[in-house]
Amino acid sequence: MDLPRYHRLTAPYYRLEGQRCAACDAVQFPPRTSCGACRGADLKPYRFSGRGTVYSFAEVSQPPRGFVGPYVVALVELEEGVRVTAQLTDISAEEVEIGLPVEMVTRRLQEKGPHGYLVYGYKFRPCLERSAARRAS
Amino acid sequence: MKPNRDVGIAGYGAYVPRLRVRTADISATWRGRGGAAPAVAEKSVPGADEDVVTMAIEAARTALDRAAVDPETIGAVWVGTESKPYAVKPSATLVAEALGITPHTVAADMEFACKAGSEAMQAAVAFVGSGMVEAALAIGMDTAQSKPGDALEYTAGCGGAAYLFAPADLSLAVVEASVSYVTDTPDFFRRETAHYPEHGSRFTGEPSYFRHTLAASRRLLAEVGCAPADFAHAVFHQPVPKFVEKAGAELGFTREQIRTGLVAPRMGNAYAGSSLLGLAAVLDVARPGERIFFCSYGSGAGSDAFCFRVTGRIEESRHGATVLDYLDRRRLVDGYGQYLRLRGKIRTA
Numbered sequence: 075m076d077l078p079r080y081h082r083l084t085a086p087y088y089r090l091e092g093q094r095c096a097a098c099d100a101v102q103f104p105p106r107t108s109c110g111a112c113r114g115a116d117l118k119p120y121r122f123s124g125r126g127t128v129y130s131f132a133e134v135s136q137p138p139r140g141f142v143g144p145y146v147v148a149l150v151e152l153e154e155g156v157r158v159t160a161q162l163t164d165i166s167a168e169e170v171e172i173g174l175p176v177e178m179v180t181r182r183l184q185e186k187g188p189h190g191y192l193v194y195g196y197k198f199r200p201c202l203e204r205s206a207a208r209r210a211s
Numbered sequence: 212m213k214p215n216r217d218v219g220i221a222g223y224g225a226y227v228p229r230l231r232v233r234t235a236d237i238s239a240t241w242r243g244r245g246g247a248a249p250a251v252a253e254k255s256v257p258g259a260d261e262d263v264v265t266m267a268i269e270a271a272r273t274a275l276d277r278a279a280v281d282p283e284t285i286g287a288v289w290v291g292t293e294s295k296p297y298a299v300k301p302s303a304t305l306v307a308e309a310l311g312i313t314p315h316t317v318a319a320d321m322e323f324a325c326k327a328g329s330e331a332m333q334a335a336v337a338f339v340g341s342g343m344v345e346a347a348l349a350i351g352m353d354t355a356q357s358k359p360g361d362a363l364e365y366t367a368g369c370g371g372a373a374y375l376f377a378p379a380d381l382s383l384a385v386v387e388a389s390v391s392y393v394t395d396t397p398d399f400f401r402r403e404t405a406h407y408p409e410h411g412s413r414f415t416g417e418p419s420y421f422r423h424t425l426a427a428s429r430r431l432l433a434e435v436g437c438a439p440a441d442f443a444h445a446v447f448h449q450p451v452p453k454f455v456e457k458a459g460a461e462l463g464f465t466r467e468q469i470r471t472g473l474v475a476p477r478m479g480n481a482y483a484g485s486s487l488l489g490l491a492a493v494l495d496v497a498r499p500g501e502r503i504f505f506c507s508y509g510s511g512a513g514s515d516a517f518c519f520r521v522t523g524r525i526e527e528s529r530h531g532a533t534v535l536d537y538l539d540r541r542r543l544v545d546g547y548g549q550y551l552r553l554r555g556k557i558r559t560a
């Protein structure tokens with residue numbers, strides 16, 4: 075990704091910011107020029123909660139240049155009903171399963187060489203287990 | 212020191228990466244058998260896609276989530292660190308952007324070795340206390356650097372915490388007073404073109420850590436007119452657990468008072484994040500009315516000491532991940548080789 079494009083996309087990349095349609099209330103990600111449901115053009119920024127589940131996934135064993143792998147790419151179904159393609163992190167391919175609850179984290183996506191810029195963006199990881207839940211189980 | 216209007220912590224959040232390396236794996240590579248046991252059994256290691264910025268973002272998200280503060284009112288973001296991803300380019304703007312609190316905010320990275328995080332806290336108290344801003348975010352976070360085989364490699368860990376300061380009526384812990392104590396002491400440093408810091412071996416103890424920690428702590432106790440027994444918890448910077456125990460004992464704190472805030476045995480020294488993580492671990496269990504004693508230390512050298520009083524808001528302000536949640540989700544790396552690769556210490560070109 076080139077620098078100007080990366081800079082334009084910081085809101086969706088860093089904080090999973092999409093849009094909500096003022097006319098029909100539908101939410102969408104990534105941001106577009108019109109509403110995918112009603113084609114309305116009055117769209118307000120909407121920050122997704124970042125919680126969702128793994129809808130499907132695949133392992134990438136030969137990562138493209140600038141990426142660190144192997145890693146898992148998943149189609150994540152957000153709790154708002156929208157699906158997002160993203161890398162999973164803090165998990166290995168053997169541990170992933172369909173329906174796994176995940177949460178959004180902002181991580182390093184790409185390094186443009188040792189002297190270049192760093193690209194940050196959303197990934198998803200298994201929901202952090204809470205001590206209250208550990209004590210109950 | 213005390214600001215014009217009362218200020219406190221309205222929200223806090225911690226972060227420790229998932230990976231750990233066993234210090235026995237480090238000593239197996241560098242030391243013969245039969246040497247002294249390392250000061251901690253294991254230390255935290257960042258994942259391949261983690262750095263100070265990503266870690267700060269997660270800790271700060273928890274802090275904002277816990278606070279009854281409108282993010283729009285946050286007027287300052289400071290990241291205290293000695294391991295920022297860019298040598299030139301602020302980490303704080305990236306963190307602020309990810310939190311959605313740009314553009315009308317002050318933002319900068321603070322530098323003062325392991326005291327950089329508490330330096331940010333002092334500044335946040337002043338900004339909110341003067342009425343210049345309604346809320347200010349202070350973060351201490353590090354992925355500590357160390358030369359392979361050096362004594363520091365056995366303890367240099369990763370992690371930190373974020374504190375959102377706001378007026379006292381919104382706070383879960385109010386700042387009763389703070390002090391700073393600095394002198395020019397060359398106990399630890401890194402020159403511009405060096406990859407790893409240098410340190411003065413024996414020089415790091417008495418004239419550095421203990422002198423500044425004890426002096427700042429004693430001055431704070433005098434300023435608030437309290438004795439060590441008046442505090443439920445005491446938190447110190449944690450280069451090695453032994454330093455904390457010795458400083459605590461010398462000031463008159465019991466082992467029980469320092470136990471909860473001592474996180475280094477499970478993750479090593481998180482540098483600018485170390486004492487701030489200890490404070491977060493204490494806030495995870497603190498009760499309304501309790502007093503918390505806090506004193507950082509950073510090489511170069513100096514200490515910031517704070518006296519906090521916990522308010523009734525604490526119970527409703529600690530949902531989300533605790534320090535223990537992060538310490539418990541540990542995963543060991545596959546030996547010293549994988550650790551070196553993750554820390555970028557193996558050069559392939």
Ligand SMILES: [Zn+2]
Pocket residue numbers: 095096097098099100109110111112113114
């Ligand atoms: Zn619509």
